[in-house]
Amino acid sequence: MKKIILLLSVFLVLVSCKKLTDLNKDTKDPMTTSGEDLFTNAQKTFFDQMTTSNIFQNDWNLYAQYWQETTYVTESNYNIVPDNIPNDVWNWMYQDVLINLQQATKTITATAYPTDPSPTIKQNKLAIVDILDVHVWSTLVETFGNVPYSQALNINNVNPVYDDGKTIYENLVTRLNTDIATLEANLVTYPAGYGFRTADNVYGSNAEGDVTCWIKYANSLRLKMCMNLADCDNTFSTKWGSAAVTDGNFIQSNSENCTLPYLSTPPYTNPRYEDQIASGRHDFVAAITIIDTMTNWSDPREPFYFTTVDTSTVTPPSAVYIGATVGAQCNYYTTSNIAPSQWLPTCPGIVFEASQVYFLLAEAASRGGYGVSGTAQSYYNQGVTASIENWGGTAAQAATYLAEPQVAFNSAQWKESIGLQQWIAFFNRGFDEWTELRRLQYPVLTTPPSAAPGGFPNRFSYPSEEQTLNAANWAAASAAIGGDYVNTVLFFWPGSPYEKTRNNNNRGK
Secondary structure: OHHHHHHHHHHHHHHHHHOOOHHHOOOOOOOOOOOOHHHHHHHHHHHHHHHHHOOOOOOHHOOOOOOOOOOOHHHHHHHOOOOOOOHHHHHHHHHHHHHHHHHHHHHHHOOOOOOOOOHHHHHHHHHHHHHHHHHHHHHHHHHHOOOOOOOOOOOOOOOEEEEEEEHHHHHHHHHHHHHHHHHHHHHOOOOOOOHHHHHHOOOOOOOOOHHHHHHHHHHHHHHHHHHHHHOHHHHHHHHHHHHHHHHHOOOHHHHHHEEEEOOOOOOOOHHHHHHHHHOOOOOEEEEEHHHHHHHOOOOOOOHHHOOOOOEEEOOEEEEEEEEOOOOOOHHHHHHOOHHHHHHHOOOEEEEEEEHHHHHHHHHHHHHHOOOOOHHHHHHHHHHHHHHHOOOOOOOOHHHHHHOOOOOOOOHHHHHHHHHHHHHHHOOHHHHHHHHHHHHOOOOOOOOOOOOOOOOOOOOOOOOOOHHHHHHHHHHHHHHHOOOOOOOOOOOOOOOOOOOOOOOOHHOOO
């Protein structure tokens, strides 16, 4: 009995030396997350959204008619309602990307960095976070139009107002100007270009230094956004587009592409691999629209994009490219598939590349007023060449291809020339091609046989959750853009040929 009392006494003494509240702490899991970890997570999540083949989150490769569904053809026919796609895209961007970037900014701001010069390191990291933040916000505006911005991401405000899309867009360009100036100034004071380094899965290991690469990415993004504004606000577009051209520090080689290298083991694999290969699915094949174009033009990128189909119906038997009819069911085994390299777990995700910059410069030269030194044709040729080389082709193949009359740059029809080649170059970058289709209006795609009443989606309708939980602000935003319909034309692309009649009975929700 005395031994028991003694043991209890020792236990009570030990407990009394420790706060009772400490007993509830989980010592195995961290209580806080660093700004670097938050940035890394947001970066990967954004790339996942832009790369995935999950039809609940990303149908843009279908809208661009790169892919065609085999069995379930709802999305190929532009029907975004049944799978509640707008809700998933909206929530993914706001809850899984922007919130992490916002918290990364707060955490980095509050962190003391002991390595000299610590102010420069902090400034660089905050500018890099903001550049990615701008890209995400611009994606939301390009998808929906007016969206919650100035009052968004505030846990105490569950009914944020929607800001004007064009106003948001111009504010984003202004933010890029500040970020670029910050990083450029800090390159002088800290030549090593210290940013996130290993926490940056895109540019952290680049030989040029991550800050140098982020400046190029930011300049390239600014040029893209200015071109997006060219048809609706030429004054703003030329002012800041000229600033981007004057700076000239763009992504100009494929080694500088804004690319996320996925890994071979889950959960860090390319989401397309998880969606299709690991899941044992056969949901997508090549669409006839792009197959016919590339085959007719002897495009050297075709074998990197698609597989051939062995056919015994011709003499002698041969391997040919066969595309599926857009919007119709098809046989996976008798149609060209997406090339196996595109389903690899390590297939990189891409959100910006050198060919895109050259096409933007070709457009700026064609429009005039942007201070571009080169010719539209030279930039166009560089864009085509950069794309072919990035996919595994050669400069010689690019030269042969550019000599084809249907491929050669046509200055009188520059939107068509650039639009067609961007379409081919952006393969598997469906979101960016969806933007270019609405903006430049080329190529003119095939109309699916059972297209939804709203027709080609000029935008996503707002999430149904917004209609019920933020009704007043949703109604105001819908009225401001001309109605919450998929065929409402946003301010970037007035007069799109995909716009359907404004008869409400023919609207696609």
